[in-house]
Amino acid sequence: MRSRITHEPIDTAAVLEMVWAQENGAVLLFLGVVRDHNAGRAVTGIHYDAYSDMAERVLTEIVAEAAARMGTERIAAVHRIGELDIGETSVAIAVASPHRAEAFDGARYIIEEIKQRLPIWKEEHYLDGDKGWLDGRVPMAASGSDRMVDDDAR
Amino acid sequence: MQLSLLFFALYRDLAGTDRKVIMAPQGVTVAELVRFVRALPGLDWLPAEPVVAVNQEYAAPDLVLKYADEVAFLPPVAGG
Numbered sequence: 001m002r003s004r005i006t007h008e009p010i011d012t013a014a015v016l017e018m019v020w021a022q023e024n025g026a027v028l029l030f031l032g033v034v035r036d037h038n039a040g041r042a043v044t045g046i047h048y049d050a051y052s053d054m055a056e057r058v059l060t061e062i063v064a065e066a067a068a069r070m071g072t073e074r075i076a077a078v079h080r081i082g083e084l085d086i087g088e089t090s091v092a093i094a095v096a097s098p099h100r101a102e103a104f105d106g107a108r109y110i111i112e113e114i115k116q117r118l119p120i121w122k123e124e125h126y127l128d129g130d131k132g133w134l135d136g137r138v139p140m141a142a143s144g145s146d147r148m149v150d151d152d153a154r
Numbered sequence: 155m156q157l158s159l160l161f162f163a164l165y166r167d168l169a170g171t172d173r174k175v176i177m178a179p180q181g182v183t184v185a186e187l188v189r190f191v192r193a194l195p196g197l198d199w200l201p202a203e204p205v206v207a208v209n210q211e212y213a214a215p216d217l218v219l220k221y222a223d224e225v226a227f228l229p230p231v232a233g234g
Binding site for chain 1: 160162163164166167205207210211212226228229230231232233234
């Protein structure tokens with residue numbers, strides 16, 4: 001299992017490389033990419049802010065949870081922060097498993113949990129020179145991350 | 155007791171700083187600290203029930219804080 005928060009551009013081929021193994025027939029790579037529009041406005045780039053130390057911890061937890069669900073350790077997740085241009089990769093998730101169902105399930109779990117509880121924020125820059133923080137999701141903080149996992153598994 | 159407050163993203167913009175060290179009453183809970191912080195100059199914009207992380211873990215309102223805890227106020231998250 002590998003997880004990382006980074007300021008550097010994500011080498012997606014290297015992320016895939018982390019999970020390859022001979023016993024696995026399904027290998028999946030999900031990329032989150034900065035797009036050129038949002039909510040009807042032209043976007044020129046995104047600034048990703050993070051509570052970096054906590055984000056490292058939470059991403060490690062999420063990957064460990066996915067590993068437990070999938071029954072494989074062949075998982076890698078990398079989230080980039082800082083200033084990103086259109087088309088650049090903000091998040092890369094690679095999973096490998098003997099069969100496709102677990103791979104799709106594991107990758108989906110990781111991206112949904114990232115969006116739900118990773119302490120990272122997006123500030124969009126618009127073509128007209130304006131900028132703004134995007135609305136986000138409220139993590140269920142009441143009982144910490146264990147509670148969130150239980151809710152997701154119901 | 156001394157506590158470090160951290161602000162991120164929109165909250166950092168609103169606070170005008172990413173970090174503030176304050177003296178809070180001994181043994182306050184997270185919920186009590188939020189009320190205390192909202193009464194400080196320039197911090198009245200903080201929501202009444204913000205998402206809070208203590209020492210890098212999401213914290214419940216009834217968590218009792220200790221000396222030198224790192225208390226982060228987190229806007230709704232938007233990673234991915």
